[in-house]
Amino acid sequence: MLVAQFILIWAASYTIFASLKDRSRGLNSMILCLAIALSYVFNINIRLNNLLVDYVLAIITVAALVGIFVYKKRPKMLIFHVALFSGTLLLIKNSAAFFVAIIAIYYLYTIIKQTKAGSLLKKGLKVTSLFSGTYLMAAIPFIWWEIHVHSTFTSSKHEISASAYQSQLAHDGLKGFLSIGQAFLHQIFNLGSLSTQGLILINIGLISAWAIIKYAFNHPNNLFKLLGWLDLITLLYYGSLLGMYILSMPFAEAITLDGFERYMSTVIILNLFIGILCIVYVIDETYYEQDISKRSPRNFQSIWTKNSYQLATFLTMFFAIIMMYSEINGTNFTNNYNRRTLPVMLTKVANPWTKQNNTKILIVDPQKVEVVTYYTGYLANYYFFTNNATGQATFSKSKVKFKKDLNQYKYVVIPKYDKSFTHGTTKFYHQKIKTGFYRIHKNHLQKINLKDKTEYQ
Structure with a gap:
């Protein structure tokens, strides 16, 4: 199972390179390699040598979003791709519904944009039928599995239901809920929290990229607007996570925010990939030669821009390799440390x-x-x-x-x-x-x- 999950993670990671407009530009590829290495920093609480799915949820969601971008002009492949990835996420974990919703919104936006039907009514009917048909296919295996689970096992401790809510309210009371909320807010605004550091890094990175590309390269871009969407995703995820702690998790675990950094790593990694993918796309638009077929090692505005490009590529590759070695060494240390565990x-x-x-x-x-x-x-x-x-x-x-x-x-x-x-x-x-x-x-x-x-x- 570990080997299968490892293959799944790397297959999903490889999909991000499909978003490149021009694969001959080394800088673009190296930035994506750096994104993969950076993502492991925020996965440090669990790493890859176990069966916890927090990183899996993020990387499969990224692969799903990249696939929608790549297959947007191939309707049949697009439908199959979205149904497959959405269904897979739902089978991995029930809480993956949050990420399926992100995929669904981007998919809906894509089919609305790509549908060329004449009247507004025809367009609406076509979009509705495509969207509902796709997610009906995605939901069938999930519904089948849920029927099996509910007929075989008792309810989960993280299940959100009316009975679970009443039980928590009777046991903990309003004071218990408020204490969980206070602990949650304290953790969010704690600068020592890895997820908070990741959120700050994503904001600073996207704002800096937006400003440099707009004012230094005179190229207007939507990176600032993208940051707004990513922060909204984080805010909504904070809300859903708080709901899980208050409504469904035992108080003894909820008050300590058990697994907070592990849960938050998923959305931080997702936002990191989305942000860097969009930065790479915008960087490609700033290149001197926009006709990809005419690009060559000589297609630079000046010798200075060529030297700067080569230096940036080398530095990005260097840091990507260093950070990947850090992940490998960290995993080896954990394995050696755990050799004498029970x-x-x-x-x-x-x-x-x-x-x-x-x-x-x-x-x-x-x-x-x-x-x-x-x-x-x-x-x-x-x-x-x-x-x-x-x-x-x-x-x-x-x-x-x-x-x-x-x-x-x-x-x-x-x-x-x-x-x-x-x-x-x-x-x-x-x-x-x-x-x-x-x-x-x-x-x-x-x-x-x-x-x-x-x-x-």
Whole structure:
């Protein structure tokens, strides 16, 4: 799944190059490469080596918008493209409806502009039929999936519904809602917030590009108007995110704004790509030779403009490579740091179980904080497909108590070396055990090897 998602992300990333009017201009391509590298900065909370979909939502939305731009004069491809990408987004996550709405607005604008029907009535009927037909196709797989989910699973903790709202209101009250709102506003205006920094960067970048291109190159452009639309998208997303925290998320998570930076990274990355794509398009309009077929290495206004173009291309390429290396090094650091975390160590001593069961399993974890926060138990429940896994960090020095505690369980798992547990097994069972997966008997522990896949319950 990770490999498939990685391929999907890079396939979607590659689509941004389809927006180039002239692919022979290195500066344009390098700016888009820099956009991809910059997007990883705002994805730093999750990176690419996991199955969280916040970056996926942004990059697929960008690919959908680029496709509408590219296929605007090919109606059949345009309809199929919009239906496919909108349907895909809806299947990825319900909250992707926000991004589907952005695609729908741009799609509606495009078909209105491209429709050449005679009278206003005919044009309206044609646009309505195209739009409704496209989104009917996009909605069919989503509706099918929703029927399956609601018939199989209970409601999600992030589900917005009348019953969820009433429950939150009864539990938290108006004071709870206001405290969440205050925390939300404080986070938005916190300059240390990565999403806020991204929003400021996009505003400064687009205003600077608009001013330089308009006044230094005497080329009027719509970048300032675009900034207004992007800020509106961000504002609406802020509202939808606040609604999720207030109406559907448990108060204990909502008051800490759990996942705020991760959720906001999606819209920041989306706006970053849209802004840079439009800047590149406007930059192409400022080139000395506008006839693409006549462009060559000699088509510059002067030797100074040629040198400036070459220097800008080199610097953009340099920073794109440096930032991409930063992402790779950051991912490697995270991987190295996580090598001795509990999930990784668990895979080294026991195979995951795939049959639901009620087997009582003890997980020995020397990290007390993981046990106290129930992280160890939750992890083991999923790993062994049971409801009776328990984490423990400290053990009695009494022989009777030590054995009594251990005999409550059928299995004991020791992913990491625990000094107190090893001391107990050496003293009371005469077995020196450091790590491993063991079946508990009255007077000894029987080790189960990774190769033994028949031992389950």
